[in-house]
Amino acid sequence: MTDLAEIESALRAAATHTVEVAIVDTYGHLRGKRFPVDHFLRSVAEGGCHIADAIYIFDLHNDLVDSPYINMGLGFLDTHLVPDLGTLRTLGHRPGYALVFSDSLDPSHRLHPIAPRTVLARQIARCEGLGYSPIVATEMEFYLCEADWSHVQSHIQYSSLTDRGDLEDVLWEMRTAMVEAGIPVESSNPEYGPGQIEINVAYSDAMTAADNTALYKSIVKEIAAASGLRATFMPKPWTEPSGSGMHVHTSLSAGGENVFASSQDGPNEVMSQWLGGQLDNAGALSLLGSPVPNGYKRVRPYTFAPTHVHWGLDNRSVMCRLTVGAGSANRVEYRAPGSDANPYLMIAGLLAAGADGLERGADPGPMSVGDKYDDPGDAAPLPANAHDGIAAYEGSALAAALGEEFSTNFVLMAKAELEKFADAGCDPVGDDVSDWERDRYIEFT
Numbered sequence: 005m006t007d008l009a010e011i012e013s014a015l016r017a018a019a020t021h022t023v024e025v026a027i028v029d030t031y032g033h034l035r036g037k038r039f040p041v042d043h044f045l046r047s048v049a050e051g052g053c054h055i056a057d058a059i060y061i062f063d064l065h066n067d068l069v070d071s072p073y074i075n076m077g078l079g080f081l082d083t084h085l086v087p088d089l090g091t092l093r094t095l096g097h098r099p100g101y102a103l104v105f106s107d108s109l110d111p112s113h114r115l116h117p118i119a120p121r122t123v124l125a126r127q128i129a130r131c132e133g134l135g136y137s138p139i140v141a142t143e144m145e146f147y148l149c150e151a152d153w154s155h156v157q158s159h160i161q162y163s164s165l166t167d168r169g170d171l172e173d174v175l176w177e178m179r180t181a182m183v184e185a186g187i188p189v190e191s192s193n194p195e196y197g198p199g200q201i202e203i204n205v206a207y208s209d210a211m212t213a214a215d216n217t218a219l220y221k222s223i224v225k226e227i228a229a230a231s232g233l234r235a236t237f238m239p240k241p242w243t244e245p246s247g248s249g250m251h252v253h254t255s256l257s258a259g260g261e262n263v264f265a266s267s268q269d270g271p272n273e274v275m276s277q278w279l280g281g282q283l284d285n286a287g288a289l290s291l292l293g294s295p296v297p298n299g300y301k302r303v304r305p306y307t308f309a310p311t312h313v314h315w316g317l318d319n320r321s322v323m324c325r326l327t328v329g330a331g332s333a334n335r336v337e338y339r340a341p342g343s344d345a346n347p348y349l350m351i352a353g354l355l356a357a358g359a360d361g362l363e364r365g366a367d368p369g370p371m372s373v374g375d376k377y378d379d380p381g382d383a384a385p386l387p388a389n390a391h392d393g394i395a396a397y398e399g400s401a402l403a404a405a406l407g408e409e410f411s412t413n414f415v416l417m418a419k420a421e422l423e424k425f426a427d428a429g430c431d432p433v434g435d436d437v438s439d440w441e442r443d444r445y446i447e448f449t
Contacts, residue, residue, distance in 0.1 A: 006090050008050065011045070014094075015045070015094070015102060018094045019099070019100060020101065020102045021100045022040060022041060022100060023092075023101075023104060024101060025039065025044075025052075025087055026104065026106060027105070027106050027121070028346065029060060030062070030349075030417060031448075032218060032344075032346035033448075034222050036085070037085075041102075049089060052084050052085050052086045054083065055083060055085055056080050057081050058074060060118045060413065061075075061413065061417065063420065063424075064448040069417045069420045071416055081110070081111055082111070086106055087106045088106060091104055092104040094184070095185055096180065097226065098226075103185070105215050107119070107122070107125075117409040118413050120349050121214075123348060123349060123406055123410050124210065124211060124348040124352040124355075127352045127353075127406075130355070130356070130359045131256070131358070131359050134359060134362055136257065136362075137209065138355050139209065139257050139262070140252065140254055141204075141208070141252075142205070142217045142250055142351075143204055143252075143253070144217065144220060144248075144343055145195050145200055145202050146224060146236060146248055147197065147200050147201070147235065148171060148199045148201055148235055149199060149233060149234045149446075150234070151232055151234060153234055153442065153447075155198045163193045164194055168194075174233060175201065177227050178192075178224055178228075179192060179203060182220060185223065187216045188208070189204070190205060191203075191204045192204065195246070195248075196246045198245055214347040217250075236445075236447065237343040238298065238445045238446045239296075239302050239342030240437055241437065241442060246307065247301065247302035249302065249308070249340075249342055250343045250345050250350065251339050252351060253335045253338075254278070254336050254354055255335040256274065256278065256358075262333075262334060264278075264336075265331045265332050267329070269329070270326075270328060271326060274362070275326075276367070277364075277366050277367075278361050278362060279324055279326070279366075280366025281357045281360040282338060283314075283315060283369070284360070284366055285357035286313040286357075286386060287313070287396035287397075288396050288401070288402035289340065289354070290340065290386055290392075290397070291393040291396065292346070292350050293340050293345045293350055293353075294344075294393055295344065295414075295418060296344065296421050296449075297421065297422055297425045298441050298445055299342035300392075300432070301437060303386055303387070308320055309340065310323035310376075312380040312383035312384065313386060315371060315372060316371055316372045316373060319372070319373070321377050322376050324338055325339060336358075340386060343449070349406075352406060353406065356405040356406060360405065389432050389433045390422045391422070393418070394415060397411070397418075
């Protein structure tokens with residue numbers, strides 16, 4: 005809905021009393037303001053509102069990172085939030101509330117260059133300039149925990165329909181809340197960790213996929229807390245149990261049809277070039293997929309997270325896993341990001357990488373088969389620690405594509421986080437997950 009009279013009618017019918025105007029910060033945390041429904045309809049829906057641009061240099065604990073673009077010398081300016089009325093939805097798990105995502109404008113009324121939604125919008129436009137509409141789905145893993153962040157169970161039962169049936173009550177509430185908020189849930193299942201869960205949602209256009217993923221994470225955390233539990237998207241909460249990832253599926257549409265649909269035993273020309281671009285930019289993409297040092301501790305053999313840059317078909321040891329021979333469902337699954345990745349930035353990076361591949365006619369090279377943990381061949385290794393992830397992104401073609409202001413700010417934030425990590429005596433290279441990491445990340449990712 006974009007017509008204000010239609011929106012008012014829908015909000016009144018749902019007995020809405022409060023509308024949340026939402027934006028995400030650099031780490032993907034939902035921020036914004038709440039308005040009485042009458043004030044929203046009278047003023048904010050069309051006139052917008054303001055919030056301090058400091059949100060784009062907040063770390064996970066709201067400490068401010070030094071930035072040349074957002075700082076006290078500039079006054080920590082307001083950013084103007086403009087509701088994207090087509091994203092408005094009522095929230096069934098919080099009756100009386102509705103939420104609308106917004107775009108962020110800087111003082112000159114251009115889209116704020118550091119806002120994650122801006123970064124994604126520009127890469128969507130780039131793909132559209134090539135004649136394609138990107139289609140995206142995310143697969144999110146998270147851990148359900150007790151209120152003190154201990155495990156809800158001591159064992160693993162992957163995809164069990166009988167184990168810990170009592171947890172299904174909470175998962176049903178999560179699925180229901182997502183559906184009521186307009187997020188198209190397809191399934192859920194226990195994953196390969198004690199209390200690890202995956203809830204899958206259907207594909208959509210790229211911006212909707214990012215909006216839905218940000219709201220998905222918020223809903224999961226809210227309902228877990230309301231049930232006396234906690235939920236975390238920390239990529240590696242413990243040393244031994246599996247880490248949590250965010251797999252991102254992409255395809256391209258033209259004229260309402262999947263351009264990859266003709267791919268049968270391997271990728272067609274457009275799919276090959278799109279894939280080749282993602283492979284060529286994989287090193288730089290690592291920082292978007294693992295924005296804090298803890299995330300790189302997933303990048304280890306036999307963790308179901310990729311360690312090298314390669315592609316294959318139905319193979320869970322590769323970085324890019326292709327679905328071909330399925331017609332309109334053909335797609336590229338990028339398996340490297342952690343569950344703490346900002347969905348807007350990760351999707352933007354993948355679109356930028358894919359578009360780069362289309363523009364250059366990139367060649368993905370030969371398909372990988374077999375156990376690529378055991379024998380990666382001559383495939384390039386992915387960054388396995390934050391030092392390498394930052395080095396791969398800084399000054400890269402991908403960083404330039406996502407914008408100088410955004411990328412400079414993002415690298416500064418990554419370096420500041422790595423410095424805190426080191427100052428706490430944590431090892432950014434080893435496998436052990438420290439208590440300090442859990443204290444810092446488990447609640448706020």
